[in-house]
Amino acid sequence: MEKRVIVIPAYNEEKTIAEAVRGALQAADRVLVVDDGSADRTSEIAAAAGAIVVRHAVNRGLGGALGTGIEGALRLGADLIATMDADGQHRSEDAKRAMDRVAEGDVDFVIGSRMLEKKGNMPARRRFAQFLGNALTYVLFRKWVTDSQSGLRAMSRHAAERIRIRSSRMEVSSEFVKEVVDKRLRLAEIPIEAIYTEYSLSKGQNFAVGVQTALKLILRRLLD
Amino acid sequence: MTVIQIILTLFAAFGFGAAVARFRRGGITLKQLSLWTLLWGAVVVVVLRPETASDVARRLGVGRGADVVVYLSIAALFYLQFRLFARVEDQERQITRLARELALKDLKE
Numbered sequence: 438m439e440k441r442v443i444v445i446p447a448y449n450e451e452k453t454i455a456e457a458v459r460g461a462l463q464a465a466d467r468v469l470v471v472d473d474g475s476a477d478r479t480s481e482i483a484a485a486a487g488a489i490v491v492r493h494a495v496n497r498g499l500g501g502a503l504g505t506g507i508e509g510a511l512r513l514g515a516d517l518i519a520t521m522d523a524d525g526q527h528r529s530e531d532a533k534r535a536m537d538r539v540a541e542g543d544v545d546f547v548i549g550s551r552m553l554e555k556k557g558n559m560p561a562r563r564r565f566a567q568f569l570g571n572a573l574t575y576v577l578f579r580k581w582v583t584d585s586q587s588g589l590r591a592m593s594r595h596a597a598e599r600i601r602i603r604s605s606r607m608e609v610s611s612e613f614v615k616e617v618v619d620k621r622l623r624l625a626e627i628p629i630e631a632i633y634t635e636y637s638l639s640k641g642q643n644f645a646v647g648v649q650t651a652l653k654l655i656l657r658r659l660l661d
Numbered sequence: 662m663t664v665i666q667i668i669l670t671l672f673a674a675f676g677f678g679a680a681v682a683r684f685r686r687g688g689i690t691l692k693q694l695s696l697w698t699l700l701w702g703a704v705v706v707v708v709l710r711p712e713t714a715s716d717v718a719r720r721l722g723v724g725r726g727a728d729v730v731v732y733l734s735i736a737a738l739f740y741l742q743f744r745l746f747a748r749v750e751d752q753e754r755q756i757t758r759l760a761r762e763l764a765l766k767d768l769k770e
Contacts, residue, residue: 471764491764501757509765605753 439516441465441536444506446499447523448473451482457523458486464533465519469509473502479523489513500609504602511597518597522588524634531629535591538627545596545622546613548582549589553628560633566647570611573651577658578615582626586610589629596622604657607650662709669708677701 443465447454454470461468470483474496484490491509493502503520510518517539519532527549535547552567567586574585590613592600600616602609617624680697683689689697707714707730714726723729 474760489768491768493760493764495756495760497757497760501760504757505761505764508761509768512765512768603754605757 439540440467440514441517441519442467442469442510442513442515443529443532444469444471444503444510444518444520445483445488445523446471446473446502446506446520447475447479447483448496448499448502449475449477449479450523451475451477451479453525454479454483454523455486457521457525457527458483458488460529461521461532462487464529464536467510467513467515469506469513470523471502471506471509473497473499498606500602500604500606500612503609507592507597507600507602511594515597516594517591518594519591520588526631526633527589528630528632531589531627532591535589535627535629538625539591539593543623544625545593546600546617546624547591548584548587548613548624548626549591549629550582550584550587550626551629551631552583553626563633566644569651570647573654574611574614577654578611578618580614580618580624582614582624584626585614587629596620604653606653607646608653608657611650611654666708670705673701673704673708676704 441464443461445454445457445461445468447457447470450457458468458470468488470480470488470490472480472483472490472492474493480490480492489509491505493505497505506520507518517536519536521527521529521532531549535549538544538547552564567584570586571582571584575581586607587610596617599620599622600613602612602616604612614624616622677698680689680694680701684691684694707726711726714730716726718724718726718729721729723732
């Protein structure tokens with residue numbers, strides 16, 4: 438049986454991390470929490486819940502934490518790697534299904550899309566921002582995905598070894614798509630259900646951060 | 662000599678002095694010092710003899726000397742801004758790599 442590792446990047450998530458870890462442990466052999474320099478008790482709580490915890494000495498942003506998580510999962514000998522958010526919006530069944538899909542062997546990278554089936558309760562404003570993110574990702578990287586900003590993904594060891602994450606912040610989600618295209622990996626999407634709570638909504642990208650993310654992506658495309 | 666000429670000349674002298682001081686401390690290379698010397702020298706020339714700028718302006722096909730100075734300054738500022746942006750991005754990545762290595766140092770199984 439292949440070894441499965443779920444990576445959870447977390448920054449000041451002491452309220453939700455324990456539940457996220459316990460859920461993830463149902464779906465994987467190991468759960469690796471990357472504490473991105475939290476000021477609260479995220480690390481202790483994640484470790485107590487059964488996760489392996491690594492900690493950034495200083496906050497580096499989502500992209501930095503995911504890069505560390507994937508590198509760490511490879512060092513742990515993972516054959517299949519999934520990523521999930523720490524805020525409780527993802528269900529571990531979906532992470533398991535995403536890894537199952539990769540395990541079938543005909544794809545290298547799976548994005549859990551909140552848009553394939555209109556399940557869940559994504560607010561309209563989110564949905565619109567979502568569309569803009571997808572459109573920009575398509576324009577820049579020539580790949581249409583229905584949920585370019587999703588935090589739930591799965592990949593094979595082969596894919597994880599090839600993907601190079603260089604962005605530090607939120608633009609990382611589109612960077613995964615770019616890397617999948619550049620490294621000629623095979624991509625699939627599966628429908629997932631996202632659970633939106635007031636807490637998880639307060640944690641995502643707000644408008645200003647969204648604009649910053651978009652600008653970074655465009656600049657990177659121009660400069661690289 | 663007008664007041665603005667005195668002020669700008671002093672400013673250029675200060676800038677040149679700062680560049681020399683940094684060179685002495687090893688902060689910048691000889692090449693960089695030469696570039697700064699050229700830059701501040703040009704500033705002094707243009708300040709003390711504004712007709713030089715007008716000369717350059719005529720040759721470039723721009724109306725007034727002062728306009729040439731403004732155009733070139735804006736171009737230089739954009740360039741410096743770009744370099745700064747690139748350098749900050751680069752440092753961000755290096756810090757991330759550092760944080761990553763430190764975080765993963767003890768991770769093994």
